[in-house]
Amino acid sequence: MQPTTHAFPENARKALSDERLQKVLAIAPAGFVNRRKQAADRLPEFEALRDQGRDLKNHVLANLDTYLEAFEGKVTEQGGHVHWCRTDQEARDAILGICRKVGAKTVTKGKSMISEEIGINDHLEANGLTPIETDLGEYIIQLRREPPSHIIAPAFHLSKADVEGTFRQAHTDLPADRVLDEPKVLIAEARQVLRRKFQQADVGITGANIMVAETGSTVIVTNEGNGDLTQILPRVHVVIATIDKVVPTLEDAALVLRLLARSATGQEASAYTTFSTGPRRPGDLDGPEEFHVVLLDNGRSALLGTEFQDVLRCIRCGACMNHCPVYGAVGGHAYGWVYPGPIGSVMQPALLGVKEAGHLPNASTFCGRCEAVCPMRIPLPKMMRHWREKEFEQNLQPAAMSRGLALWGWFARRPALYHAATKMAARALGMLGRGKGRFARLPLAQGWTRHRDMPAPEGRTFQQMWAEKKAAEKKGTR
Amino acid sequence: MADTRPAPRVGLFVTCLVDVYRPTVGFAAVKLLEDAGCTVEVPASQTCCGQPAFNAGDRATARDLARSTIAAFEGFDHVVVPSGSCAGQIRKHYPELLADDPAWAARAQHLSARTHELVSFLTDVLGVTDTGARYDGTITYHDSCSGLRELGVKEQPRRLLAKVEGLTLNELPGAEVCCGFGGTFCVKYPDISNRMVEAKTADIAGTKADTLLAGDMGCLLNMAGKLKREGSAVRVRHVAEVLAGVTDTPPIGEPIKSGRA
Numbered sequence: 001m002q003p004t005t006h007a008f009p010e011n012a013r014k015a016l017s018d019e020r021l022q023k024v025l026a027i028a029p030a031g032f033v034n035r036r037k038q039a040a041d042r043l044p045e046f047e048a049l050r051d052q053g054r055d056l057k058n059h060v061l062a063n064l065d066t067y068l069e070a071f072e073g074k075v076t077e078q079g080g081h082v083h084w085c086r087t088d089q090e091a092r093d094a095i096l097g098i099c100r101k102v103g104a105k106t107v108t109k110g111k112s113m114i115s116e117e118i119g120i121n122d123h124l125e126a127n128g129l130t131p132i133e134t135d136l137g138e139y140i141i142q143l144r145r146e147p148p149s150h151i152i153a154p155a156f157h158l159s160k161a162d163v164e165g166t167f168r169q170a171h172t173d174l175p176a177d178r179v180l181d182e183p184k185v186l187i188a189e190a191r192q193v194l195r196r197k198f199q200q201a202d203v204g205i206t207g208a209n210i211m212v213a214e215t216g217s218t219v220i221v222t223n224e225g226n227g228d229l230t231q232i233l234p235r236v237h238v239v240i241a242t243i244d245k246v247v248p249t250l251e252d253a254a255l256v257l258r259l260l261a262r263s264a265t266g267q268e269a270s271a272y273t274t275f276s277t278g279p280r281r282p283g284d285l286d287g288p289e290e291f292h293v294v295l296l297d298n299g300r301s302a303l304l305g306t307e308f309q310d311v312l313r314c315i316r317c318g319a320c321m322n323h324c325p326v327y328g329a330v331g332g333h334a335y336g337w338v339y340p341g342p343i344g345s346v347m348q349p350a351l352l353g354v355k356e357a358g359h360l361p362n363a364s365t366f367c368g369r370c371e372a373v374c375p376m377r378i379p380l381p382k383m384m385r386h387w388r389e390k391e392f393e394q395n396l397q398p399a400a401m402s403r404g405l406a407l408w409g410w411f412a413r414r415p416a417l418y419h420a421a422t423k424m425a426a427r428a429l430g431m432l433g434r435g436k437g438r439f440a441r442l443p444l445a446q447g448w449t450r451h452r453d454m455p456a457p458e459g460r461t462f463q464q465m466w467a468e469k470k471a472a473e474k475k476g477t478r
Numbered sequence: 479m480a481d482t483r484p485a486p487r488v489g490l491f492v493t494c495l496v497d498v499y500r501p502t503v504g505f506a507a508v509k510l511l512e513d514a515g516c517t518v519e520v521p522a523s524q525t526c527c528g529q530p531a532f533n534a535g536d537r538a539t540a541r542d543l544a545r546s547t548i549a550a551f552e553g554f555d556h557v558v559v560p561s562g563s564c565a566g567q568i569r570k571h572y573p574e575l576l577a578d579d580p581a582w583a584a585r586a587q588h589l590s591a592r593t594h595e596l597v598s599f600l601t602d603v604l605g606v607t608d609t610g611a612r613y614d615g616t617i618t619y620h621d622s623c624s625g626l627r628e629l630g631v632k633e634q635p636r637r638l639l640a641k642v643e644g645l646t647l648n649e650l651p652g653a654e655v656c657c658g659f660g661g662t663f664c665v666k667y668p669d670i671s672n673r674m675v676e677a678k679t680a681d682i683a684g685t686k687a688d689t690l691l692a693g694d695m696g697c698l699l700n701m702a703g704k705l706k707r708e709g710s711a712v713r714v715r716h717v718a719e720v721l722a723g724v725t726d727t728p729p730i731g732e733p734i735k736s737g738r739a
C-alpha cells in the first residue's frame with residue numbers, strides 16, 4: 001500500500017467533510033470506550049495487571065534473542081519451520097515461496113495487521129494467487145479494495161448500509177431482492193459465501209497475537225471463528241508475526257490475553273482463542289500438514305535500545321485509537337497507511353520515516369488519554385514528542401512555526417526584554433480588543449481565528465500590575 | 479491555640495498566558511493563597527515554563543527555560559501555578575529533561591517536589607475546605623488534560639466549588655475529553671482542533687450552565703473563543719476567579735466596560 005501519510009492535513013480535511021464518515025465516528029468509538037471501562041472496573045486487579053504486562057514485555061525486550069531462539073527451537077522440534085525475515089520484501093518472498101512449493105491457488109487469510117504492513121494480498125495477486133480475507137471486516141474492505149481504518153475493526157469506518165451496498169455489488173449470484181437489513185443477515189451471507197472458499201484454500205495465513213517460547217505455539221484471538229477454519233482446513237498454515245510478539249510462557253500468554261480482550265472490546269475473553277503448535281501429529285483429528293512461522297523484523301530491532309523501545313510492548317488492542325480525540329475526528333484512513341491512531345503516530349514514523357509520517361506525531365494535543373488506557377502503559381505522547389525532536393533536529397517543522405517559536409524562545413530566555421515585550425503586546429491587543437472583548441480576525445493568527453474568536457487580553461500584564469502594587473505598598477509603609 | 483508556625487512562603491509561577499491575557503487569575507490566585515495563610519512572592523525573573531519548546535521538539539530551549547525557572551524559584555517552600563499544564567511541565571518533565579545534567583538534576587527534582595497546581599495545593603497541601611466565596615449561577619467544569627492525567631486534579635476543584643454559596647454545578651458529559659487546544663496543535667491542525675472544540679461547546683450547551691470554568695488558560699481561551707464565535711451567552715472564567723470571589727473583570731472574551739486599561 002502506497003502511504004499517503006505525508007498528506008495527513010488534506011486527508012484529515014477530506015475526512016472532516018465526509019458526512020457519512022462523521023456519522024459513524026460520532027457513535028462508534030464511544031461504544032468501545034464504555035465497554036472497556038466496564039470491563040476494567042469489573043476486574044479489581046486490572047491496574048496491577050497492566051503493571052505486570054509492562055514488566056513482562058520489558059523483560060522480553062531485554063532478552064529478545066533468547067526467547068526468539070527458544071521459540072524457534074520448539075517450533076522446529078514439533079516439525080514446523082521458522083522463516084526469519086528482515087524486511088517486508090523478504091517476508092513476501094518467503095510466503096510466496098511456501099505457496100508456490102505446494103502449488104497453491106487460493107489462500108485464505110485470518111485478520112493480521114502484519115499482512116497489511118507487508119502488503120501480502122497485492123503480492124499474491126500479482127503472482128497469480130487468490131487471497132481471500134475471512135474476517136468479516138477484512139472481507140468487506142477487501143471487496144471494497146480499501147485499507148483497514150482500525151487495527152481491530154478494519155471496517156470501522158463503514159455503516160451497515162455501506163456493507164449492504166458492498167455485498168449487493170459483490171455477491172451477484174444471490175437473489176437481488178433478498179433482504180439485507182440486519183447485521184445478523186449480513187454476517188450469515190458472508191458466512192455462506194466464505195464457507196465455499198474455505199474448502200478451496202490450499203494455504204491459510206493467520207497473524208499471531210502472541211508467540212509462546214516455551215511451547216513454540218502461536219496464539220490468535222477472534223470473535224468469528226474464521227481464524228480456526230483458516231488454519232485448520234488448508235494443507236498448509238502460515239503464521240506471519242513480528243518479533244515483538246513473543247512471550248516466555250503460557251502463563252505470560254494468559255496475562256496478555258486478559259489485558260487484550262478487556263482493552264480491545266471490553267470482553268473478558270474473545271470468543272475464540274486458538275493455540276497452534278506445529279503441524280498435525282499422527283492421531284490428530286485435524287490440523288495442517290505443514291506449519292510455518294514467518295518471523296518478521298521490519299524495523300523493530302532497530303528500535304531496541306532507543307527512546308522508542310517501549311512501543312514494542314504494544315499488543316495491538318486498539319484502545320489508544322478508541323480513546324483518541326484526533327482519531328475520533330478524522331478516522332483511520334486519514335493516517336494514510338496501516339496503523340492509525342496514537343500507536344500509528346509512533347509506529348509509522350519508525351516504519352516509513354519522519355519525512356513521510358512526520359505529521360502524525362505532531363497531530364496530537366498530548367491529552368494523554370491513550371497512555372491512560374494503554375494496557376501495556378506505553379508512554380505514547382512522550383514517544384510522539386521524541387519524533388518531534390527528530391524532526392526538529394532535521395529541520396522538518398514548518399518554517400513559520402519554527403521561526404515564531406525561535407523568536408519566542410529568544411525572548412523567554414531574557415526576562416527583562418520578555419516582560420517589556422509582553423507588556424507592549426498586552427497593551428496593544430488589549431486596547432484594540434477591549435470594545436468587543438475579542439477578535440474575529442487577527443493577522444498571524446488565522447489558524448486560530450478561522451474557526452473561533454481570539455479573546456482580547458485585559459490590557460496590562462500581571463507582572464506589570466504586581467510591580468505597581470508592590471511599589472505602592474512600599475510607598476504606603478514608608 | 480494560635481498556629482505559631484511561620485506562614486508558608488509561596489512563589490507564584492504566573493504562567494505566560496495568565497500574565498498576558500488575564501492578570502485577574504493571578505490576583506485571584508494570590509488572594510486564595512493569602513487567605514489560606516501563605517506569604518506570596520512573584521519572582522520577576524520568571525518567563526515561561528518552556529512547554530511550547532519542549533512540545534515542539536526543541537529540547538535545548540526547553541532545558542534552558544527549565545534551568546532559569548528553577549533558578550527563579552529556588553528557596554520557596556512551595557511553588558504554585560494556576561495551570562495544570564505548566565505545573566505538569568515542572569513536576570513531570572523538568573526532572574526528565576535535566577536528568578543527565580549533573581549540575582541541575584537534583585535541583586529539578588527539588589523544584590518538582592515543591593511545585594503544585596493551585597487548586598490541588600489549596601486542598602491537598604493546605605487543607606482548605608471552603609474559600610468563603612459566593613457566585614450566583616449554574617456552572618459546568620471542564621477537566622484540562624494535563625491537570626487531570628498528569629497531576630490527578632479532578633475532585634479538588636469540585637470539592638471547593640461545592641462550598642461556594644449560590645453556585646450549582648452541572649457536570650459536563652465528556653469533561654475528561656480534550657477541548658482541542660493542545661498548544662501549537664490548534665493552529666497547526668485548525669480543522670481537527672475545530673471539530674474537537676465544536677464537540678466540546680455542544681456538550682457545554684447541553685448542560686444548560688450559564689458559566690464554564692476550567693483551570694487552564696489555554697483551554698479557556700480556546701473554548702471561550704469558540705463559544706463567542708457561535709454567539710453563545712455562556713460566561714467563561716478560570717476556576718480561581720470564582721473560588722476567590724474575584725469576578726469584577728468581565729468573563730473571558732467579553733468586552734471590558736470599565737476604564738482599567
Ligand code: SF4
Pocket residue numbers: 263313314315316317318319320321343370373374375376377378380
Ligand atoms: S499502544 Fe497500547 S493501547 Fe494502543 S494498540 Fe498498542 S497496546 Fe493497545
